[in-house]
Amino acid sequence: MNIATLELVSSIMKLRIPKFENTPYTPTHTDVASAAKALSRFLTAKNTKTAILTGAGISTASGLPDYRGPTGTYTTNPNHQPTLYHEFVSDEHKRKRYWSRAWIGYEQALKWARPNVAHEVLTGWLRGGHISGLITQNVDGLHKLSQVSGGDIVDNVNVSADLRAGREVPALVELHGSAYRVHCLSCGDQTSREDFQDRMAKDNGWSKDDAVAGTAMTGRGFTTDKTTESDLAQFVDPGTRVETNTGATVTPGGSPTSSNPFLASLDDSTSKSRLDISGNKLNEAAPGRQQQLNADGDAELDVEIDYDRVAIPPCLNCGGVLKPSIVFFGESVPEADRARARDLLESSDQLLVIGTSLSTFSAFDLVRQFYKQGKKVAVLNKGGVRGEGKDWEADVRLDGDIGGVLEKVKM
Numbered sequence: 413m414n415i416a417t418l419e420l421v422s423s424i425m426k427l428r429i430p431k432f433e434n435t436p437y438t439p440t441h442t443d444v445a446s447a448a449k450a451l452s453r454f455l456t457a458k459n460t461k462t463a464i465l466t467g468a469g470i471s472t473a474s475g476l477p478d479y480r481g482p483t484g485t486y487t488t489n490p491n492h493q494p495t496l497y498h499e500f501v502s503d504e505h506k507r508k509r510y511w512s513r514a515w516i517g518y519e520q521a522l523k524w525a526r527p528n529v530a531h532e533v534l535t536g537w538l539r540g541g542h543i544s545g546l547i548t549q550n551v552d553g554l555h556k557l558s559q560v561s562g563g564d565i566v567d568n569v570n571v572s573a574d575l576r577a578g579r580e581v582p583a584l585v586e587l588h589g590s591a592y593r594v595h596c597l598s599c600g601d602q603t604s605r606e607d608f609q610d611r612m613a614k615d616n617g618w619s620k621d622d623a624v625a626g627t628a629m630t631g632r633g634f635t636t637d638k639t640t641e642s643d644l645a646q647f648v649d650p651g652t653r654v655e656t657n658t659g660a661t662v663t664p665g666g667s668p669t670s671s672n673p674f675l676a677s678l679d680d681s682t683s684k685s686r687l688d689i690s691g692n693k694l695n696e697a698a699p700g701r702q703q704q705l706n707a708d709g710d711a712e713l714d715v716e717i718d719y720d721r722v723a724i725p726p727c728l729n730c731g732g733v734l735k736p737s738i739v740f741f742g743e744s745v746p747e748a749d750r751a752r753a754r755d756l757l758e759s760s761d762q763l764l765v766i767g768t769s770l771s772t773f774s775a776f777d778l779v780r781q782f783y784k785q786g787k788k789v790a791v792l793n794k795g796g797v798r799g800e801g802k803d804w805e806a807d808v809r810l811d812g813d814i815g816g817v818l819e820k821v822k823m
Contacts, residue, residue, distance in 0.1 A: 448820035467768020497743035545583035598732030
């Protein structure tokens, strides 16, 4: 399918960012201990197969922002407008703006994120045969990384990226795609995000090491006389000692080094309270933390960039436009992924929804249709969930720390 055809298709699609109305809800359990017991009873019911559906809330403890949580993208910036599919396809300026911000967001945050205790628990359940499968709306690859690495922390950032860029993993459906793959809109050829990042850095004279360190960047598009260290937000733990592709070591922010290059968006005032060095976990959300990485994976840059000067690498196979293999707003979920999700739910008797408000229709409709079949739904989420009490009812409704609850569940 060529670009002209894609523009025509996108022009007739209904393009809108989901608006979420806060739905009144009553948790059945609020403290961690009782919530874990209730979830244990739900999951161990006889003759039942349970599927899991997760959203951005499960990855906040890995340092990545969600959409509508206390410090989520839409909470801290209600006017945030993600790049829409038709804009990416048809508007070269917006495409260059997206890729410039996404390039930095990936280098400073996404590639460093590692699975937290919630991902590890779910991987253990799956390996132990306690759940039938997992559907995620997240594009961060953390469920996949946890599964293919057996829950072990992967120190090498390039190995981590390669594992997340891999093809399908049994019993895991990435409903909205993956930020670790890139594909051509014309011929469909796929490549890894790491390869694309390397090509974009080379074509624009950008330094990946400078991006990681949060120091001033030079090269095509950046107005260097106005760019300072503070302009490029610190997404990596300031105490992180990062080994770069060249073998050099940088310390973002110049802080004392630690051994964990896995947690994003920390600063000196909060890192001690949030970082459990031994467990590679975040203990709590940083109070008053300003989100500078969007849940979409791009960076909010307070730096002057002439986006029209930015060079976007073309497809090596046909010269076409490259797009991250994630589902943009205004774009349809691939039918193959929808089919895998439907098949998993059809073979399951129960569904546990974790860390999502279900504001996107693709996920909401899965839950609604599942409930219509007379099957049970449980929810572990901070805040309201779309359609609850109206389109569906939760058999167990939990409100609390996701990792804290999951790690106390007895299977």
